[in-house]
Amino acid sequence: MSEQISALIDDEIAIEDAAYLITxxxxxxxxxxxxxxxxxxxxxxxxxxxxxxxxxxxLMQKIDLEPTVLAPNATLxxxxxxxxxxxxxxxxxxxxxxxxAVMVVGWMALHQTTQVANGLxxxxxxxxxxxxxxxxxxxxxxxxxxxxxAYYIQTVSYSK
Amino acid sequence: MKYFIAACLLIGASLxxxxxxxxxxxxxxxxxxVAARALSYQGIFVCQSGKQTKSVxxxxxxxxxxEFSRNVLLDGTPRQLLSQGSDLVIYNQKNEKVVIEKxxxxxxxxxxxxxxxxxxxxxxxxxxxxxxRIADRQAQIYLLESKDGLRYSYKLWVDSxxxxxxxxxxxxxxxxVIESIAFNQVALMQVxxxxxxxxxxxSKKNYVMEDEVPTSADTGVxxxxxxxxxxxxxxxxxxxxxxxxxxxLPVTHIVFSDGMAYxxxxxxxxxxxxxxxxxxxxxxxxxxxxYMNVTDGYxxxxxxxxxxxxxxxxxxxxxxxx
Numbered sequence: 318m319s320e321q322i323s324a325l326i327d328d329e330i331a332i333e334d335a336a337y338l339i340t341x342x343x344x345x346x347x348x349x350x351x352x353x354x355x356x357x358x359x360x361x362x363x364x365x366x367x368x369x370x371x372x373x374x375x376l377m378q379k380i381d382l383e384p385t386v387l388a389p390n391a392t393l394x395x396x397x398x399x400x401x402x403x404x405x406x407x408x409x410x411x412x413x414x415x416x417x418a419v420m421v422v423g424w425m426a427l428h429q430t431t432q433v434a435n436g437l438x439x440x441x442x443x444x445x446x447x448x449x450x451x452x453x454x455x456x457x458x459x460x461x462x463x464x465x466x467a468y469y470i471q472t473v474s475y476s477k
Numbered sequence: 478m479k480y481f482i483a484a485c486l487l488i489g490a491s492l493x494x495x496x497x498x499x500x501x502x503x504x505x506x507x508x509x510x511v512a513a514r515a516l517s518y519q520g521i522f523v524c525q526s527g528k529q530t531k532s533v534x535x536x537x538x539x540x541x542x543x544e545f546s547r548n549v550l551l552d553g554t555p556r557q558l559l560s561q562g563s564d565l566v567i568y569n570q571k572n573e574k575v576v577i578e579k580x581x582x583x584x585x586x587x588x589x590x591x592x593x594x595x596x597x598x599x600x601x602x603x604x605x606x607x608x609x610r611i612a613d614r615q616a617q618i619y620l621l622e623s624k625d626g627l628r629y630s631y632k633l634w635v636d637s638x639x640x641x642x643x644x645x646x647x648x649x650x651x652x653x654v655i656e657s658i659a660f661n662q663v664a665l666m667q668v669x670x671x672x673x674x675x676x677x678x679x680s681k682k683n684y685v686m687e688d689e690v691p692t693s694a695d696t697g698v699x700x701x702x703x704x705x706x707x708x709x710x711x712x713x714x715x716x717x718x719x720x721x722x723x724x725x726l727p728v729t730h731i732v733f734s735d736g737m738a739y740x741x742x743x744x745x746x747x748x749x750x751x752x753x754x755x756x757x758x759x760x761x762x763x764x765x766x767x768y769m770n771v772t773d774g775y776x777x778x779x780x781x782x783x784x785x786x787x788x789x790x791x792x793x794x795x796x797x798x799x
Contacts, residue, residue, distance in 0.1 A: 325680075347680075354684045357691035358577070358676065438657065449760040450767040450780060453722040454743055458780040460690070462732045464584045465647065465764070465782065466526035466557060466656050467531055469550055 513588035520663030520762035571690040585640035596736040600710035611643040692719040740781025773797040
């Protein structure tokens, strides 16, 4: 299942063939989580910035400000291509996409708050280096100017 | 007089020969610096520092889109490093989470040598050693020897055919090995698709971005201090104002390098409690030196993979304007 989701994100599965996956996304919490995580991983690898912390609030404000259009198809009709594209995409897809988008935002917001709440605790698996060299400076040094084995052997680390 | 001229010619000739072979050696090292970046290869190398040993699986590909590398830790807590050029993303498993960290990759094995060897040539002497077999490959040993004791020396095993660095060992002034990274197996590979350039995902874990440490560029205009006489060969490569864990006030962080070794200098207003102890503190653990001193109401801390004398010299280079 997770491979199929990954393939869907990478455009390796046609949207038309993904009805089953999209249904799963809507019904299974696990699948939806995988979907949002893969997107986050993809974003970070591509170097995209995360959505800002108050993205959801801003979006909701914008939506509130928008006038309610009672006949949306009529407004779309003007721009020919957008209209065609809109009709190619199954209705379930756009619903699933918006569900997923909200999931991602909710999931990220949740994690941001838990991270702040828990704070930082020194990791128990750190080696004895910490006793002689203050861990906070060693960590700052290795984070900014890593070299040699420091990429693989973590003499000091902080975990959440 | 005849003999004198003959002697001069002989010396001149031998010096000329020496210079040529020295150039040849540096050229070989230049090839090594480029090979690690421009070749496509995969293999497993073992990394040793202190009492710890880690095996790492590396896949490195140079395509028309640039340099791609994936390093997977095979021992201990799962950790994956994916780099594209110098942009590095680390997937660091911590208990039930995987923390995604972004870094600027530099000097990652086997690309430990910078492509511009100028500063290295100024600070290290190069000697050729024996031939040895490493990871089923024929290797030539080179010794990159510190000229002045202000940096550690390196012993490098270079693939005789492709120039790829097969093994790198860091030596202290007593010629003791303080760090070692060496291929166990390595093979060149065809340049192909980038399907492999993705992390292995553990669907049971939560993936979170690392909390970014707030940093800002430091222009250094209004500082109460300045840096005088650095140890020979070291120059500033980075300067920022950052938060350090457990500190309430921001700290100035300056990074120095001689091309191979990196040292961090931290300057911050001294804590009232530490003010009492005016004696400088020093420590060396494995390949890392530490120096701390309090002067003129400021705490100066130096951490880096350099001999302790270098750390102390950098600490003492900070002068306060009165």
